[in-house]
Amino acid sequence: MIRRFGLRQERLVPAAALLLVVVAFAGTPLTTGHPMTTFDVYNALQGFAQIGLLALAIGLTMMAGEFDLSVVGTYAVGGMIAVQAGQSSAVLGLLAAVAAGAAIGAVQGGLIAWLRIPSVPVTLAAYIALLGLAYVISGGLSVTFKNQHATLWVDQTVAGIFSPRSLVTLGAFVLAAVVLGGTRLGPELRAIGGDRRASRVAGVRVDRALVLLFTTSGTLAALGGALLNFSFASANPDPGLRPLLIATVAALLGGVSLAGGRGTAAGLLAGALAVALLAQIVAVAYLPDYSTQLFYAALLAVIVAIDSPGLRRTLERVRARTTTRAA
Amino acid sequence: MTTDLRTGPPVAPARVPRRRPGSLAVALAVLVVALVPVAVTTDRFLTLDNARAILASAALVGITAMGATLVMIAGSAVSLASAQTATVVAMVFLATQDRGLVVATLLGLLGGIAVTALQGVAVGYWEANPIVLTIAAGFALGGGAIWLSGGTPVNATTDGYELFNSTPLGLPLAVYVLLVLAAVAQAILRRTAAGRQMYLIGENRAAARAAGLPVGRVLVLAWAFFGLCLAITGVFLASFNTSATTNLGGTLTLDAIAAVLVGGTAITGGKGSALRTLGGAVLISVIADILLIRGYSTGVQILVKGVLVLAVVVLVHVRAARGSR
Numbered sequence: 187m188i189r190r191f192g193l194r195q196e197r198l199v200p201a202a203a204l205l206l207v208v209v210a211f212a213g214t215p216l217t218t219g220h221p222m223t224t225f226d227v228y229n230a231l232q233g234f235a236q237i238g239l240l241a242l243a244i245g246l247t248m249m250a251g252e253f254d255l256s257v258v259g260t261y262a263v264g265g266m267i268a269v270q271a272g273q274s275s276a277v278l279g280l281l282a283a284v285a286a287g288a289a290i291g292a293v294q295g296g297l298i299a300w301l302r303i304p305s306v307p308v309t310l311a312a313y314i315a316l317l318g319l320a321y322v323i324s325g326g327l328s329v330t331f332k333n334q335h336a337t338l339w340v341d342q343t344v345a346g347i348f349s350p351r352s353l354v355t356l357g358a359f360v361l362a363a364v365v366l367g368g369t370r371l372g373p374e375l376r377a378i379g380g381d382r383r384a385s386r387v388a389g390v391r392v393d394r395a396l397v398l399l400f401t402t403s404g405t406l407a408a409l410g411g412a413l414l415n416f417s418f419a420s421a422n423p424d425p426g427l428r429p430l431l432i433a434t435v436a437a438l439l440g441g442v443s444l445a446g447g448r449g450t451a452a453g454l455l456a457g458a459l460a461v462a463l464l465a466q467i468v469a470v471a472y473l474p475d476y477s478t479q480l481f482y483a484a485l486l487a488v489i490v491a492i493d494s495p496g497l498r499r500t501l502e503r504v505r506a507r508t509t510t511r512a513a
Numbered sequence: 514m515t516t517d518l519r520t521g522p523p524v525a526p527a528r529v530p531r532r533r534p535g536s537l538a539v540a541l542a543v544l545v546v547a548l549v550p551v552a553v554t555t556d557r558f559l560t561l562d563n564a565r566a567i568l569a570s571a572a573l574v575g576i577t578a579m580g581a582t583l584v585m586i587a588g589s590a591v592s593l594a595s596a597q598t599a600t601v602v603a604m605v606f607l608a609t610q611d612r613g614l615v616v617a618t619l620l621g622l623l624g625g626i627a628v629t630a631l632q633g634v635a636v637g638y639w640e641a642n643p644i645v646l647t648i649a650a651g652f653a654l655g656g657g658a659i660w661l662s663g664g665t666p667v668n669a670t671t672d673g674y675e676l677f678n679s680t681p682l683g684l685p686l687a688v689y690v691l692l693v694l695a696a697v698a699q700a701i702l703r704r705t706a707a708g709r710q711m712y713l714i715g716e717n718r719a720a721a722r723a724a725g726l727p728v729g730r731v732l733v734l735a736w737a738f739f740g741l742c743l744a745i746t747g748v749f750l751a752s753f754n755t756s757a758t759t760n761l762g763g764t765l766t767l768d769a770i771a772a773v774l775v776g777g778t779a780i781t782g783g784k785g786s787a788l789r790t791l792g793g794a795v796l797i798s799v800i801a802d803i804l805l806i807r808g809y810s811t812g813v814q815i816l817v818k819g820v821l822v823l824a825v826v827v828l829v830h831v832r833a834a835r836g837s838r
Contacts, residue, residue, distance in 0.1 A: 253644065301827060301830065301831055304781060304830070306590060306591065306644075306780055307774055307780045307822075308823065308826060308827075310774070310822070311771075311820075311822035311823035311826055312819065312823060313819070314771060314815060314818055314819030315816050315818075315819025315820050315823065316819070318812050318815030318818070318819055319812070320812070321811055321812025321815060321816075322810065322812035323812075326810060326811055326812055423812075431648050431651065431652070434645075434648060435648070444642050444644055445642070474660070475659070476656040476659035476660050476664075479652045479655050479656030479659070480653065480656040480657070480660070482649075482652040482656075483650070486646075486649035486652065487649050487653075489645060490635065490641045490646050490649060491639075491641075493642060493645070494635070494639040494641040494642075496639040496641075497635075497638075497641070500638070500639070
């Protein structure tokens with residue numbers, strides 16, 4: 187029963203969230219009076235590119251019952267390295283950032299897997315250390331990215347609504363979907379998140395999978411930071427916690443839970459698109475900035491309510507009492 | 514592991530027996546011993562002014578960390594809404610200054626307690642996930658704060674709040690409040706039934722529920738105390754800055770968690786103490802202070818703090834895992 191509910195929720199939540207936001211997005215011309223342009227869609231996809239890779243990184247770790255708080259630190263350090271190393275060659279900067287992200291993730295994954303430490307304190311400490319590292323690399327100041335060619339290249343329009351940046355982000359989701367759906371890794375990841383001890387006993391190589399998982403999340407976060415900074419033509423050593431929180435909202439709307447054992451790459455894509463579209467609706471409809479925060483709070487409140495076993499028990503008890511009284 | 518914690522109505526106060534120093538205590542002792550020569554050779558470190566500076570910088574994060582300790586011991590991991598809660602309290606406190614200092618302070622404290630205790634209800638009775646819940650609360654408080662303040666800094670019409678900036682005997686008032694709160698938190702944890710039940714709930718919530726402990730009520734109490742600590746932090750932040758913007762809380766959220774973790778409290782709950790958190794907050798301040806005097810940049814200070822937290826986390830959990838084997 188609980189299992190079935192979980193499966194249903196894994197598809198229902200992202201589908202409902204995306205549908206709701208797409209309908210609202212399509213309806214914005216009614217309130218603004220301006221017809222929607224392909225540029226609005228392009229902008230929404232740029233927003234998707236900004237948080238998509240972080241949402242995928244954190245969503246994958248949540249499937250396995252972990253929570254990688256350090257992704258936003260890796261995002262900052264990766265972005266900083268990409269800008270510093272990519273002043274003459276953007277590809278070189280990108281490669282350096284991705285390599286650093288993979289190494290940062292692998293070290294944390296190793297600690298979490300082999301010492302069996304919960305991921306929240308490890309990744310929180312790593313986040314603080316990485317924030318310090320980003321300050322050290324940059325001297326505490328924003329760094330300008332002078333490679334204008336790369337800045338223009340990543341944001342050029344492709345087929346009207348895409349950019350290389352949003353296409354890379356989409357590509358990462360497709361790759362994740364293929365790998366999780368086509369290999370044993372998908373079921374293994376959910377098994378590790380659902381019941382780690384049982385999956386160990388059943389022969390899943392849990393430690394190896396965890397190291398791989400955190401290496402992946404570090405890589406994705408660094409790639410996301412690098413692409414963002416190429417687009418902004420500058421690197422900020424301290425992006426704050428906001429990107430992490432928004433990525434978590436996207437992942438939760440994508441049907442994963444912090445308890446683990448649940449979620450798909452397609453769901454995460456739907457969650458990330460829903461969050462990006464929501465931000466675009468607020469921008470197009472000239473709603474005040476804080477309304478995005480209030481929308482996120484409301485959406486999360488729904489998810490908290492669905493995911494609270496105690497609340498569900500109470501509601502069932504109330505329902506049982508009212509039906510017996512009626513009978 | 515928790516045999517020293519009585520669950521029934523305490524006839525006589527249960528004594529918590531002294532444990533032999535574990536590897537963590539040894540490691541921290543080594544760290545402190547290693548710090549001493551560095552500290553002594555650092556110019557201007559061993560001065561009264563510097564000791565004051567260290568305590569003052571530990572005070573605000575320490576106050577929030579006291580509340581976070583109870584919540585973490587009771588197994589609710591962490592709150593990601595600390596900075597926003599303190600900010601909203603600061604705004605309420607400053608906006609209501611014209612009604613008198615007592616009214617403004619009470620309104621601020623009650624607001625902080627109410628908002629945070631409500632999250633305790635969701636965690637305690639509904640078994641809501643604390644991380645998701647506090648992210649939601651953070652967005653609601655942050656968005657609400659901008660909405661109500663119009664995005665402009667909140668200023669006070671009178672300066673009654675200056676009382677909270679006073680420095681009796683040369684130390685900021687916040688330092689005394691931190692020490693009192695540490696004593697109160699320690700007393701709650703060790704001397705009250707609810708406090709000892711926090712350890713049991715943190716150790717194994719299902720077992721605590723099966724044993725008939727009032728899980729919901731105890732968790733609401735832990736979160737309400739956390740709310741009080743956050744609110745006090747907010748009042749001091751407001752008084753010190755004399756105006757409140759939406760990012761007043763700054764890095765409070767993670768700094769407080771870092772202090773609790775450096776104190777050796779396990780994130781999985783069931784272990785830890787308020788005095789250890791006090792030690793953690795002071796240790797972080799001492800190290801930051803040494804680095805600052807020796808001319809290291811902000812980046813190096815943050816980096817060292819992260820590495821310190823990581824080292825303590827590894828030690829605490831390796832030790833816990835070995836104990837359970």
